[in-house]
Amino acid sequence: MKKIIISTIAVSSLFFTVTSCKTDFDNDVKDIPVTKGDADFSRYVSLGNSLTSGFRDNALYIDGQNESYPSMIAAQMRLAGGGDFKQPLMNDNLGGIPSANISNKKVLVVAGGALAPVDAPGVGTTTLANIYNAGPYQNMGVPGAKVAHLLAPNYGDPAGLNPAAPTANPYFVRFASSKTTSVVADALAQNPTFVSLWIGNNDVLGYATTGGDGTNPITPVDGPIGVGFTSTYNALVGSLFPSGTTRKGIVANIPDVTSIPFFTRVPYNPIPPEKFNTAPAGSASNQNANIDALNAQVFGPLKQVLTALGQGNRLQLLSKTAGNPVLLKDESLANLGVQITAALVGAGVPAPQAGLMGQLFGQARHSTSQDLIPLTTSTVLGTTPASPFAVAPFDKYGTTYPLEDKHVLRGKFNNVNGEVEEVLAATVSFNAAIKAAATAKDLAFVDMNTKMKELDSKAGIVWDGVKYSATFVTGGAFSLDGVHLTGRGYGIVANEFIKTINAKYRSTLPQVDPNKYSGVTFP
Known part of the structure; x- marks a missing residue:
C-alpha cells in the first residue's frame, strides 16, 4: 500500500499549536445554574449515521463510541434531569466485524521514518449477534444509513445483508429490537422526550467518495417517500414529531463534503x-x-x-x-x-x-484545481x-x-459542470429541505455546514488556546479516515448542538471541553 507521508516535525508543531486563550464558542453558561428550560431531557434519543455513532478512523470501536457527540450531550443533560444514555458498544477497540467483511480501524505507524495510517493489526471480536436484550439503546446512529434507511422496515434483518443487493445494515442488525423493525420504530418505542437528528450526509457522501462513478448515486431531491430526499426527510421528521406532540428536539444540516480532508489532503497535482x-535503486x-x-x-x-x-x-x-x-x-x-x-x-x-x-x-x-482527488x-x-x-x-x-x-471527483472543465458541482448543488437542496422541516415543526436547527466550514478556514476553531482545523491528521479535529471526527472534533459538534438547544429552549446546559477528549493517537 502506498503510504501517506506526514512529517513528524509538522505533526508536533501543528497539532500542539497554542495561539491564544480565545475560545470560538460564545454563549457558554458554565457559571449559570443548570436548568432544562422549556425542554424535558429525561429520555433523550439520538438518530443519525456514522457521525452520530462515534465512528472514527474508518471504524466503529468502543473508545470512539464513548466519545460520540450524543454521549457528550447526554452527560450535560443529566445535569438538568436527563436519564441514562446507552450505546450499542462494539466488543473491542479494533472495530472490525469479520463476518461482515468490515475492517479494523486505522492507526498511525512509523514506516521508513515517516507516519503512515494502516489497518490496526489483530482480528476483531465483534459479531453480528444481536445485543438488544442489553438495551434499548439511546444512541441510534447507524453507520452507512441514509435518510430513507431510518424509516425502512427490516433494516436490522441479517437476511438482508446480501452484498449484491443489501436491504439491511450490519450495525443495526446488532441492536435492532426485531428483524422487521425500523430505526425510527425502535426510537419511538422508547417514548423519548427529546430527540436529536443528524442525517442526510450519506445521501451525497457515498456518491462523492466513489468518485461519482454511479455505484452510489446521489439521492434525488424530489420524488415519493423512500425515493426523494425532501419527502422522505419530511416523513422522518413527521414520524418523530407528530402533530400535537410535546416532544422537543434538534435537527442538523449536512456539511459540504468537498471541504473535508478526504478530498483536500491530496492536491490535484500530487505527482512529483x-x-x-x-532507474533501478542505487543507479543514477x-x-x-x-x-x-x-x-x-x-x-x-x-x-x-x-x-x-x-x-x-x-x-x-x-x-x-x-x-x-x-x-x-x-x-x-x-x-x-x-x-x-x-x-x-x-x-x-x-x-x-x-x-x-x-x-x-x-x-x-x-486534472485541474477544480478536480478533487480522494x-x-x-x-x-x-x-x-x-x-x-x-x-x-x-x-x-x-x-x-x-x-x-x-x-477522481471531477470538477468543472471547459465551463461544463462536473461531479463536484453536482455534490454542491445536492447539499444546498438537502440543507434547504432540512431547514424547512425544522421551521415547520418549530425545532431547534443547528447549522453544522457553517461550523465545518470554520474548521476548513485558515483560522480554524480555537478552544481554550488550542486550535483545531480540517488539516489531515495534524488539525486535530478529523480522524485518520479523513471523513469522521476525533473525540475532540465531536466535542466541537456537541458544543454547537448544546448552544443551539440552549438558545431554542431556554435551557442552560454547559458546554463540554473538547480538549479533554482524544485526538489522533501517534505512535
Missing part, C-alpha cells in the same frame, strides 16, 4: 517529477530523461493533435520541477479516440501504438492497473494510464 524515474537518476521522452513521444504529439481538434487544454506537458497533475478519464468529454489514432498514424506513429494511444487518451485529460486514490497512484492496455510506457495509474471515474 521523481515518479517518472524508472534518469527522471529528466524519462520526462523528456514522454513529452516527446506521448504528451507532445497528443497535445498537438488535441490542439488541432480544439481540445488542446486536455493534456499538459510534464514538468521537471513541479508537481504534475493526475491523468484521468473524463467520461463527459467527447471521445476523440478515432481522430487521435488517425492523426498519429498520419504523423508516422506505428499503427499499433497509435491505436493504443487513441484507446487510452480518447477521453483523457489532466484520499484513497493516493494508494493507487503510480501502480500498474490490471488492464490489457497497460503496457510500457502506458502502465502507471495517474501518470501515463488514466484513472477511472471512481478515483
Whole structure:
C-alpha cells in the first residue's frame, strides 16, 4: 500500500499549536445554574449515521463510541434531569466485524521514518449477534444509513445483508429490537422526550467518495417517500414529531463534503517529477530523461493533435520541477479516440501504438484545481492497473494510464459542470429541505455546514488556546479516515448542538471541553 507521508516535525508543531486563550464558542453558561428550560431531557434519543455513532478512523470501536457527540450531550443533560444514555458498544477497540467483511480501524505507524495510517493489526471480536436484550439503546446512529434507511422496515434483518443487493445494515442488525423493525420504530418505542437528528450526509457522501462513478448515486431531491430526499426527510421528521406532540428536539444540516480532508489532503497535482524515474535503486537518476521522452513521444504529439481538434487544454506537458497533475478519464468529454489514432498514424506513429494511444487518451485529460482527488486514490497512484492496455510506457495509474471515474471527483472543465458541482448543488437542496422541516415543526436547527466550514478556514476553531482545523491528521479535529471526527472534533459538534438547544429552549446546559477528549493517537 502506498503510504501517506506526514512529517513528524509538522505533526508536533501543528497539532500542539497554542495561539491564544480565545475560545470560538460564545454563549457558554458554565457559571449559570443548570436548568432544562422549556425542554424535558429525561429520555433523550439520538438518530443519525456514522457521525452520530462515534465512528472514527474508518471504524466503529468502543473508545470512539464513548466519545460520540450524543454521549457528550447526554452527560450535560443529566445535569438538568436527563436519564441514562446507552450505546450499542462494539466488543473491542479494533472495530472490525469479520463476518461482515468490515475492517479494523486505522492507526498511525512509523514506516521508513515517516507516519503512515494502516489497518490496526489483530482480528476483531465483534459479531453480528444481536445485543438488544442489553438495551434499548439511546444512541441510534447507524453507520452507512441514509435518510430513507431510518424509516425502512427490516433494516436490522441479517437476511438482508446480501452484498449484491443489501436491504439491511450490519450495525443495526446488532441492536435492532426485531428483524422487521425500523430505526425510527425502535426510537419511538422508547417514548423519548427529546430527540436529536443528524442525517442526510450519506445521501451525497457515498456518491462523492466513489468518485461519482454511479455505484452510489446521489439521492434525488424530489420524488415519493423512500425515493426523494425532501419527502422522505419530511416523513422522518413527521414520524418523530407528530402533530400535537410535546416532544422537543434538534435537527442538523449536512456539511459540504468537498471541504473535508478526504478530498483536500491530496492536491490535484500530487505527482512529483521523481515518479517518472524508472532507474533501478542505487543507479543514477534518469527522471529528466524519462520526462523528456514522454513529452516527446506521448504528451507532445497528443497535445498537438488535441490542439488541432480544439481540445488542446486536455493534456499538459510534464514538468521537471513541479508537481504534475493526475491523468484521468473524463467520461463527459467527447471521445476523440478515432481522430487521435488517425492523426498519429498520419504523423508516422506505428499503427499499433497509435491505436493504443487513441484507446487510452480518447477521453483523457489532466486534472485541474477544480478536480478533487480522494484520499484513497493516493494508494493507487503510480501502480500498474490490471488492464490489457497497460503496457510500457502506458502502465502507471495517474501518470501515463488514466484513472477511472471512481478515483477522481471531477470538477468543472471547459465551463461544463462536473461531479463536484453536482455534490454542491445536492447539499444546498438537502440543507434547504432540512431547514424547512425544522421551521415547520418549530425545532431547534443547528447549522453544522457553517461550523465545518470554520474548521476548513485558515483560522480554524480555537478552544481554550488550542486550535483545531480540517488539516489531515495534524488539525486535530478529523480522524485518520479523513471523513469522521476525533473525540475532540465531536466535542466541537456537541458544543454547537448544546448552544443551539440552549438558545431554542431556554435551557442552560454547559458546554463540554473538547480538549479533554482524544485526538489522533501517534505512535
